[in-house]
Amino acid sequence: xxxxxxxxxxxxxxxxxxxxxxxxxxxxxxxxxxxxxxxxxxxxxxxxxxxxxxxxxxxxxxxxxxxxxxxxxxxxxxxxxxxxxxxxxxxxxxxxxxxxxxxxxxxxxxxxxxxxxxxxxxxxxxxxxxxxxxxxxxxxxxxxxxxxxxxxxxxxxxxxxxxxxxxxxxxxxxxxxxxxxxxxxxxxxxxxxxxxxxxxxxxxxxxxxxxxxxxxxxxxxxxxxxxxxxxxxxxxxxxxxxxxxxxxxxxxxxxxxxxxxxxxxxxxxxxxxxxxxxxxxxxxxxxxxxxxxxx
Amino acid sequence: xxxxxxxxxxxxxxxxxxxxxxxxxxxxxxxxxxxxxxxxxxxxxxxxxxxxxxxxxxxxxxxxxxxxxxxxxxxxxxxxxxxxxxxxxxxxxxxxxxxxxxxxxxxxxxxxxxxxxxxxxxxxxxxxxxxxxxxxxxxxxxxxxxxxxxxxxxxxxxxxxxxxxxxxxxxxxxxxxxxxxxxxxxxxxxxxxxxxxxxxxxxxxxxxxxxxxxxxxxxxxxxxxxxxxxxxxxxxxxxxxxxxxxxxxxxxxxxxxxxxxxxxxxxxxxxxxxxxxxxxxxxxxxxxxxxxxxxxxxxxxxxxxxxxxxxxxxxxxxxxxxxxxxxxxxxxxxxxxxxxxxxxxxxxxxxxxxxxxxxxxxxxxxxxxxxxxxxxxxxxxxxxxxxxxxxxxxxxxxxxxxxxxxxxxxxxxxxxxxxxxxxxxxxxxxxxxxxxxxxxxxxxxxxxxxxxxxxxxxxxxxxxxxxxxxxxxxxxxxx
Numbered sequence: 020x021x022x023x024x025x026x027x028x029x030x031x032x033x034x035x036x037x038x039x040x041x042x043x044x045x046x047x048x049x050x051x052x053x054x055x056x057x058x059x060x061x062x063x064x065x066x067x068x069x070x071x072x073x074x075x076x077x078x079x080x081x082x083x084x085x086x087x088x089x090x091x092x093x094x095x096x097x098x099x100x101x102x103x104x105x106x107x108x109x110x111x112x113x114x115x116x117x118x119x120x121x122x123x124x125x126x127x128x129x130x131x132x133x134x135x136x137x138x139x140x141x142x143x144x145x146x147x148x149x150x151x152x153x154x155x156x157x158x159x160x161x162x163x164x165x166x167x168x169x170x171x172x173x174x175x176x177x178x179x180x181x182x183x184x185x186x187x188x189x190x191x192x193x194x195x196x197x198x199x200x201x202x203x204x205x206x207x208x209x210x211x212x213x214x215x216x217x218x219x220x221x222x223x224x225x226x227x228x229x230x231x232x233x234x235x236x237x238x239x240x241x242x243x244x245x246x247x248x249x250x251x252x253x254x255x256x257x258x259x260x261x262x263x264x265x266x267x268x269x270x271x272x273x274x275x276x277x278x279x280x281x282x283x284x285x286x287x288x289x290x291x292x293x294x295x296x297x298x299x300x301x302x303x304x305x306x307x308x309x310x311x312x313x314x
Numbered sequence: 315x316x317x318x319x320x321x322x323x324x325x326x327x328x329x330x331x332x333x334x335x336x337x338x339x340x341x342x343x344x345x346x347x348x349x350x351x352x353x354x355x356x357x358x359x360x361x362x363x364x365x366x367x368x369x370x371x372x373x374x375x376x377x378x379x380x381x382x383x384x385x386x387x388x389x390x391x392x393x394x395x396x397x398x399x400x401x402x403x404x405x406x407x408x409x410x411x412x413x414x415x416x417x418x419x420x421x422x423x424x425x426x427x428x429x430x431x432x433x434x435x436x437x438x439x440x441x442x443x444x445x446x447x448x449x450x451x452x453x454x455x456x457x458x459x460x461x462x463x464x465x466x467x468x469x470x471x472x473x474x475x476x477x478x479x480x481x482x483x484x485x486x487x488x489x490x491x492x493x494x495x496x497x498x499x500x501x502x503x504x505x506x507x508x509x510x511x512x513x514x515x516x517x518x519x520x521x522x523x524x525x526x527x528x529x530x531x532x533x534x535x536x537x538x539x540x541x542x543x544x545x546x547x548x549x550x551x552x553x554x555x556x557x558x559x560x561x562x563x564x565x566x567x568x569x570x571x572x573x574x575x576x577x578x579x580x581x582x583x584x585x586x587x588x589x590x591x592x593x594x595x596x597x598x599x600x601x602x603x604x605x606x607x608x609x610x611x612x613x614x615x616x617x618x619x620x621x622x623x624x625x626x627x628x629x630x631x632x633x634x635x636x637x638x639x640x641x642x643x644x645x646x647x648x649x650x651x652x653x654x655x656x657x658x659x660x661x662x663x664x665x666x667x668x669x670x671x672x673x674x675x676x677x678x679x680x681x682x683x684x685x686x687x688x689x690x691x692x693x694x695x696x697x698x699x700x701x702x703x704x705x706x707x708x709x710x711x712x713x714x715x716x717x718x719x720x721x722x723x724x725x726x727x728x729x730x731x732x733x734x735x736x737x738x739x740x741x742x743x744x745x746x747x748x749x750x751x752x753x754x755x756x757x758x759x760x761x762x763x764x765x766x767x768x769x770x771x772x773x774x775x776x777x778x779x780x781x782x783x784x785x786x787x788x789x790x791x792x793x
Contacts, residue, residue, distance in 0.1 A: 029354060049357035053343050057362075064367060106610050114606075204572070206579050213365040214333055220367045247500070250508040257511070285501030310503070 025055045025082050025154065025197065040235045041070070041077035042228055050219040051078060060177050060198035062162075062216035067203060068265025069221045070232075072160055075199035079156035084197070087151070088158045089144035091165045100172055101182060103141045109134040135186040145173075146182050148196045155196040162212075163202040170212050173200075177215045224266060226253045232266055237273045247284040248273055255296060258309055264296040272296050286310055318344065321380045322363065324542050328376065329549050330369045336362055352381065368550055378526065379533060379541050430456065431479050438484070438516050439491050450523035453479055458528060462535050468528045468544075475524050481517060489513035551783040555637045556753050566640065569782065574647035577789050581651045591615035622746070622792060623717045626657040627664075627706065629724030630690060631697040637753035637779075638723045639681055644785065645721075646671050656713055659684060660702035662731075663692030666710065697727060699765070700734035707737055719747040719792065722773075725754045726766045733768040742772040750776040751788065 026032045032048040032055075043051075051074075054061045063071045079086035089100060097103075112134050116126065142150060148157040159173065176182060180192035200216065202208060224232065230249040233240065240248075252269045264272075272295045281288055290307050297303045322337045339362040344355070356377055364373050430453060437446040454460075457478035458471040493509040533541045548554075550569060553562050597613040605611075626645060628638040642657060649655055659667045665688040670680045684690075692701060706713075714720060720741060742748045750773045752759065752766065759766040770776050779785050 045353050046357050046360070049354055050361045053358060053361055056346050057339060057342055059339070061361075062365075106605055106608070110606055110608060204576075206576050210331075214335055216365075217339075217361045218365045219361060220370065243497075247504070247508075250511065251504070254507055254511050283500050284504060286503045289504070310507070 025084075026052055028052070035081040036074075036077050039077045039080040041073060041081075042224075042231045042235060043074075044224065044228060047074065047219065047221065050217055053217055054197060054199075057217070058180075058195050060200060060216045061219050062200045062202065062208070062213065063219045063221060064202050064204050065221035066223065066263070066265060068267040069223060070266060071201040071221055072158065074221070075156055075158040075201070078197060078199070079158075082154065082156070082197075084154040084156045085151060086156050086158060087144050087148045087196070088160060091159060091161045091163075093164055093166065095165050095169060097172060099143055100145050100169075101143055102146045102184060103143065104135070104186075105139045105141050109139050112139070137187070140184075140187070145176050146190070148198075149176065149180065149182055149190055149192045151196070152193055154194055157196045157198045159198065159200040161203060162200045163205045163208060167206075167209055170209050174211055174215065177212070223256055223263065226250065229253075229266060229269060233270055233273050236270045237277065240273055240277060241282060244276065244282060244284065245273070248276070251284060251289065252296070255306055258306060260297065260302045260305060261299045262297070262302060268296050268298075317380065318359075321359075321376070324376055324380070324539075325363065325373065327542075328372050329552060330364070330366075330372060332363050336365075339363075355381065372549065376542060378529060379538055382530065425452075425456075427456075427478065431484065434479060434520070435484060435487060435491075438488050438520060441516070446520060447523060450520060451527050454524055454527045454531065460528070460531055460535070468525065468532055471528045471532075472521075472525055475528070476521065481521065485513050485517040488516060551786070552781050554780050555640055555782070555785075556634065556780065558636070563636065566782065567643075570640075570643055570647055573782070573786065574644060577786065578648055578651050580790060581648070581792075621651060621653045622719045623653045623715065624655045624792075625714055625718045625720045625745070626655065627702075627720065627722045627724075628657065628659050628667075629661070629697055629699075629702075629722075630659045630684070631661045631695070633697075633727065634723070634725050634753055641721075641723050641751065641779075641785065642671070644789065648789065653717075658706060658710075659688055659690045660697075660699075660706070661690050661692075661695055662698035662701050663690050664702045664705045664709070665689040696729045697724070698731040699724065699726060699728040699769075700732045700737075703737040703741075704734050707740065714741055714745045716744065716746060718745045719749065720745050722748070722750045722769075723753075724750075725752055725764065726750070726759070726769060727763045728765055730763050733765050735768045735772060738769050738772040742774075747774045748772060749774055749788070749792075751779040751785075752776060753780055754778070755780065 026035070029045075029048045029052040032051045033043050036043045036048070036051075050061050053059070063074065065071055076086060078084070113130065116130050140146075144157070148155050162170075162173070177198065180195055181189050183189045223229075226249045229252065230245055233245060233248060248269060252264055252272075256263045272292065275292055275295050276284070276288070279288075279292070289310060293303055293306055297306060318340055319337065322332050322340070325332050340359055343358045343362050359377065360370065360373060364370055430449070434446070434449050434453065436442075437449055453475055454471075457475045459474065460471055489510050489512075492512055493505060496505045496509060529541070550562075550565055553566065555566065558566060591614045594613045594615045598609060598611070601611055601613055602609045624645065626642065628642055629635075630638055638659075645652075645655060645657075656666065656668045657671065658664050667684050667688055670684050670688070692698070692705070738748070750766075750769060754764070756778045758764065766776060777784070777788055779788060
């Protein structure tokens, strides 16, 4: 197994992420850098829409690695996450054998060895990431959606980068993948899983970073409007809301304002378009009420 | 023992679980010579040691104690004699203190209070980081009057400094100045709001600088460990609900929604997977046809999901009201996980309060209405568990069914009234489970007028529930 490093320094992480339009923070670059150095997975938590999944995609894009994604859902099992034997092909193989000769002991043994070889193995994302000869980024998305028992499936691969298949033995990673797990924190993940990972909490960005992100995603935006959008979103996030606007929503909002041909923001425009930022009626009411008051 | 190990030990003291493996990770992370500035060090330690965002705040304050406050301005004159690569101890901002001493000795004598405030204002307005940093140190030297050896926390000194520079007036002045700088053509209302946001943010930063400086001086005076001890606050999940301060209560309230979401998905998950349904023969056979008749993949029926039916009896008398309210809120936040919830409040009389909990209204309003409208007082307004129970079965004999789980919230302090434990015995026979949640420490049970042992034999379990953690544990196994 090769151990080579993808990044030279935390600044290198930042620079290469910026090349693919991902504006990171010190917290993010440090975690990614350490993930590469210590060869440990990163568990990313934080509110929805702050760029958790995007980070993994951007790391893959910026390093030219292959992205392998495992979307988690309830009821995800070994056969969907790790590997599965190709029953149909195995059956065909057996039937083909029967046509040629009558099965005696010797041929059966050979047949058995045959049908439990890599040829009859269907690789699923986790095994795929291990077997890949090129540099890969493995994204295990929304890991909090699987049941706590299923988490155990991930443990071997997360700590040792290997998969044990009873019929075949243990398969070691050919190249260490960079692993990212995302979680929306809908349940507490098990200690065993957390212990194996580095932890990264991505929160709403501060104003400067947010403006940079919007600038990257909506390059045609005017500077004055960008400034106002930044300040407005910051102001809204300080209110007592059920769901605060995320970065993706402020990007949508910026696009909306441009489409509407707006050059400067005022209270009226804000009230009319605030439904792009806020998704609950009660939040919209709160925000409009607060905006009307002189602070 | 090196500094990192010491730091890890202190984190554990706080109740933050750090495993040996995580500690090793932290050390490994620091071997890389590329982790060379304080911010990087902090993030590297956080990524390896802190696996829960609610622990981040405690981590930050401990980090500041153990690794000093950031030295953002690079004065080269001092850094020469403090060899940077000596060892981990150089990470401690030793030179910060040296500098501040110089400042306090030299320039403070000649400046008046007004002049300092004016200088602070200008630094804030122009966003001069280094200058603000120095001025914060100056302000602390002049106004905090730190008395060496006095075992008080930093809050007192902070308050004294902020009062002397009149932080509120400063903020208002800053806001007006920022407003003047803004483009007049844009919306007045928004301008006002944005200026005020910016002013608040900048003064908060100043407050933090002052706080850091005071902390630094106290560490000088008393040492790291002692300082960590005075700063020690319980983690949110360990706060005693009955003794929570206003701020802590507020933080706890904020935690209810995320916690209920977590618990709900856990309960739902567990019910679904508790047992496998029976084999679905027809579906299995159908599936096998694709595989030439081999029964390769058995298909199971979905299990029937049974949700519990909750009856809550909550003591709302003064001594335990905050706990009862908190628990009621949590249970209602989880209402999707139960077939139905009926709740009753009592002191010495009892009344049904189910209708007050409408999910859309503010729970605080519900409690206000309960206190003013519900008929929970009978004689003198002192808890009488016996009478409340008797009344309960008299008024709502149909409420408890064999499917019900009865939760009683209270300290079982019945002011020496007749306990009527026979009623509870009836209830426990009629219902599926009876749980008693007692917010008092176990050591106090059965002392004075507490009659836990009268009721305990008829409960499935009597639990001490004083903290969020204990409450979470209980709700998690509720069925």
